[in-house]
Each structure stands twice: as structure tokens, then as C-alpha cells.
Amino acid sequence: MNLGGRYLTEEDLRNAGFKHLGRNVRIHERASVYGAENISLGNHVRIDDFSILIATGQLIIGDHVSIPNFCFLGAKFGLTMEDFVTLAPGVKIFTASDDYSGERLTGPTVPTEWTGGRKGAVVLRRHVILGAGSVVLPGCTLGEGAAVGALSLVKEDLEPWGVYAGTPVRRLHARQRELLKLEMELRKVETHEH
Numbered sequence: 001m002n003l004g005g006r007y008l009t010e011e012d013l014r015n016a017g018f019k020h021l022g023r024n025v026r027i028h029e030r031a032s033v034y035g036a037e038n039i040s041l042g043n044h045v046r047i048d049d050f051s052i053l054i055a056t057g058q059l060i061i062g063d064h065v066s067i068p069n070f071c072f073l074g075a076k077f078g079l080t081m082e083d084f085v086t087l088a089p090g091v092k093i094f095t096a097s098d099d100y101s102g103e104r105l106t107g108p109t110v111p112t113e114w115t116g117g118r119k120g121a122v123v124l125r126r127h128v129i130l131g132a133g134s135v136v137l138p139g140c141t142l143g144e145g146a147a148v149g150a151l152s153l154v155k156e157d158l159e160p161w162g163v164y165a166g167t168p169v170r171r172l173h174a175r176q177r178e179l180l181k182l183e184m185e186l187r188k189v190e191t192h193e194h
Contacts, residue, residue: 005030005049022063023194035059038075042083043190055079057095062126064186077138078121084183085124088132088150095122095138125160127179147175 007026014021016033020040027033028049035055042063051071053059059075061067062083070090073079077095098106099116106115120139124130128142131150136142146158149165149172158164162171 035075057121061085077119079123080121081124082126082128082144084127084179086129088130088134090133091130091136092134093122093124093136095120097138127183131165145175145177145179 005028007028008016013025013027017036018039018041019037022041022043022045024043025041025045027047028051030049031047032052033039033047033055034053038055038057039053039059039061041061042065044064045061046065047053047067048069050069051067051073053067053073053075055075057076057078059073059078060080062081062085064084065081066086067073068087068089071087072092074094074096079093079095096119097117100106101116104114104116106117118138122136122138123141125142125144125146127145128147130136130148131152133150134148134152134154136154140154140157142148142154142158143160143162145161147163148154148158148169149163151167152165152169153167154164155168158169159171161175161177163173163175164171
């Protein structure tokens with residue numbers, strides 16, 4: 001008996017219709033994935049149960065990316081997660097939001113010409129890490145190595161190699177870059193394995 005459910009088989013993944021499917025991809029059977037034809041998955045990707053990926057636009061996920069439980073990725077206007085991006089449980093990333101002013105209609109069932117709100121691609125550069133329960137709003141680019149603390153709100157671009165936290169986030173201090181040496185070592189090992 002497998003109390004935690006199971007990950008889809010390689011055959012299941014090949015038959016799902018992904019735009020690109022890398023090696024060692026693990027997607028839990030209880031993850032919800034919409035628009036597989038718009039999703040490119042790199043190598044060593046893991047998507048855990050109760051995560052939701054909606055790719056009505058392009059969704060690119062690089063190598064060594066982890067999407068844990070209860071994450072939401074809304075890629076209507078494009079979402080790119082480069083290599084070594086790590087999300088903690090409950091992260092929400094939006095490429096579109098409603099207009100809360102009352103000047104426009106709201107909701108996904110209303111035609112776009114009647115709605116407003118913010119729209120734009122989100123890009124998470126290499127080695128970005130987002131803490132549990134954090135939210136990224138449309139149109140943001142998080143620079144390489146940006147680290148965002150739990151329960152934070154990202155509504156503007158973040159500079160590379162900073163540690164950020166808060167609602168909205170503010171830069172607290174610089175982030176170490178030692179992990180870049182470890183990445184190089186890992187890549188060498190992976191090259192020898194294949």
C-alpha cells in the first residue's frame with residue numbers, strides 16, 4: 001500500500017503531450033496540470049501533489065526545479081523558471097490579475113476585453129528560491145540568486161543575489177554565491193553519468 005499516492009510513470013509522462021520532456025521528471029498523480037502542450041520540462045524536475053499548473057500560455061521549467069505541495073503557477077502570459085529554481089510549499093505565481101478598482105469586470109469567465117488588471121510574463125532566473133506562502137504578481141523578473149522569505153509579496157522586479165522579505169518585499173542583504181561552485185561540481189557528475 002502506498003499511503004502518499006504515486007508519481008506518474010515515464011510512459012504516463014511521455015503520453016501527456018508535453019512540449020518538451022526532460023530526463024528524471026517526477027510528477028505526482030495528484031498534481032493538476034493543464035495545457036501540457038505549452039509546458040517544457042527540463043531534467044530533474046519534481047512536481048508534488050496538490051500543485052496546480054495552468055499553462056494557457058508558455059510555461060518553461062528548467063533543470064533541477066522543485067514545485068512542492070500546494071503551489072499554483074498561472075502561466076497565461078508566460079512563466080519561465082530557469083535552472084535550480086526552488087519553491088517552498090504554497091507559493092503562488094500569477095501572470096494575470098483582476099482589476100480591483102471596480103472600473104472593469106473580473107473573473108476568468110469574462111471575455112478579456114471586458115476585464116482589466118495587471119498582465120505580464122514572470123521570469124525566475126537561475127537559483128531563485130521562494131519561501132512558503134509567497135506570492136509573485138504579474139510582470140516580475142526575479143534576478144539570478146534572489147531569495148525571498150516566507151509569506152512575502154513580490155510585485156516588482158528583484159535584483160540578483162539579494163535576500164528579500166516582507167509585504168511587499170524589501171531587500172535585506174546580499175546572498176552568498178558559494179552555491180555556484182556546487183552547481184559546477186554537480187554538472188560534472190551529471191555529465192559523467194550520461
